[in-house]
Amino acid sequence: MLDIAALSELLKQPKKIVITTHHKPDGDAIGSSLGLYNCLIQLGHHATVITPTDYPVFFDWLPGNGSVIIYTEKPAESDRLIAEADLIFCLDFNALSRINEVGDRVGESKALKVMIDHHLDPQDFDDFRYWNINASATAQLVYELVTRELNLPRLINKDVATCLYTGIMTDSGSFRFPTTTASVHRIVADLIDAGAVNWRIHELVYNSATENRLRFLGHCLADKLEVFAEYNTALITVTRAELEKYHITTGDTEGIVNYALSITGIRLAAFIVERPDRVKLSLRSTGEFPANEICKKYFHGGGHRNAAGGHSDDSLTEVVAKFKSILPEYKTLLIQ
Ligand code: 5GP
Numbered sequence: 001m002l003d004i005a006a007l008s009e010l011l012k013q014p015k016k017i018v019i020t021t022h023h024k025p026d027g028d029a030i031g032s033s034l035g036l037y038n039c040l041i042q043l044g045h046h047a048t049v050i051t052p053t054d055y056p057v058f059f060d061w062l063p064g065n066g067s068v069i070i071y072t073e074k075p076a077e078s079d080r081l082i083a084e085a086d087l088i089f090c091l092d093f094n095a096l097s098r099i100n101e102v103g104d105r106v107g108e109s110k111a112l113k114v115m116i117d118h119h120l121d122p123q124d125f126d127d128f129r130y131w132n133i134n135a136s137a138t139a140q141l142v143y144e145l146v147t148r149e150l151n152l153p154r155l156i157n158k159d160v161a162t163c164l165y166t167g168i169m170t171d172s173g174s175f176r177f178p179t180t181t182a183s184v185h186r187i188v189a190d191l192i193d194a195g196a197v198n199w200r201i202h203e204l205v206y207n208s209a210t211e212n213r214l215r216f217l218g219h220c221l222a223d224k225l226e227v228f229a230e231y232n233t234a235l236i237t238v239t240r241a242e243l244e245k246y247h248i249t250t251g252d253t254e255g256i257v258n259y260a261l262s263i264t265g266i267r268l269a270a271f272i273v274e275r276p277d278r279v280k281l282s283l284r285s286t287g288e289f290p291a292n293e294i295c296k297k298y299f300h301g302g303g304h305r306n307a308a309g310g311h312s313d314d315s316l317t318e319v320v321a322k323f324k325s326i327l328p329e330y331k332t333l334l335i336q
C-alpha cells in the first residue's frame, strides 16, 4: 500500500505511467484521464492514456486526445506500455472487469496501481485509492488530488482545466445532479479562471449531433417509448437493425434515456439497446430509487443509485421481458 506522501515522492522523478479508464469512455472517463495526463506531462513523466475501446467523436477535440491509444486498435503496443509501466492510474472504474482485456494486463503488471474513482463497492486491485462516492465526477477527484493532496495547483493550466471541466460537466448532467454541491461550483469556477471556456465546451459536446442522430432520437421518442404508468417507469428499446438504419455510432445513444426520465412522475427510465456484441441497458432513476441494485442483481452491472448500467448475452426480447418482469418487485419503491 502507498500513502499520499509516497505517491508524491514517486511523482518527483520521471516515471513511465499508463492512465486507463472504463469500456466505452464517457466524458468523465476521458476528461479525467486526459486532465491527469496533461498534469503528469508537465512533471516530465512519460504518460499514455489507454482506453479499452473507442469513445464518442465529440470528445476528439480534448487537449491530448491525439496521444490516446485505443487498446483494440493497438493491443501489442498497449500490452508493452502496461507491462513496462512504473505506475498505472485507474480512473472512473472500480473493477478490472470494467476494462475488458486491459484489466488482465493491468492485473499482471508489476506497476503500482492508483485508483481514482467515485463508484460504489471498489474491488481490491489498487495500491493507492483516492475514492469518494459523493464526488460529482472522477474529474473532480483528479482536481482535488492534484491541488489539495499533492499540493500542485500550478499544474491546472488551460488544457487540464478544459479536460476536467468536460468531465464534471458531463457526469453532473451539466451541473444539475444532486452531487453538484457549492464546492463543485467553486472548483468549476477555478477551472474557468484557469482557462476552460465553459460555453465553448458545452457547444462542442452537446451541439455536435449529426442529422441521423437527431432523426434517431425522434424515432426513439415517437415510436419506441413505452410508459408503464402503474410503475412510474418508462422504457425505450432499440434493435440492432435500427442502429444500422440510422448509422448510429459510439456516443449517439448517450443521453436518450434522460428523455424518458423527463416525463412527470417517472421514477425509473430504461434504455435497452441491442449492440452488435451484446444487449446493453442504461437505467436512470430519481430520488432514492436504486437503479444500480437492479443492474447488479439482474444484469451483471452496477453504477450509481440514479445512473446505472448493465448488459446481457440474452436476446433483446428476453432482456426486455426480464426488465418488465422485475417491475412488480420494485412497485412499492416506484410509486412512493
Ligand atoms: P450508462 O448508462 O451511461 O452506460 O452508465 C451509467 C453508469 O452506470 C456508469 O457511470 C457506470 O457507473 C455504470 N455502468 C454502466 N454499465 C455498467 C456495467 O456494465 N457494469 C457496471 N458495473 N457498471 C456499469
Ligand code: MN
Binding pocket: 028, 029, 092, 118, 137, 138, 171
Ligand atoms: Mn464518472
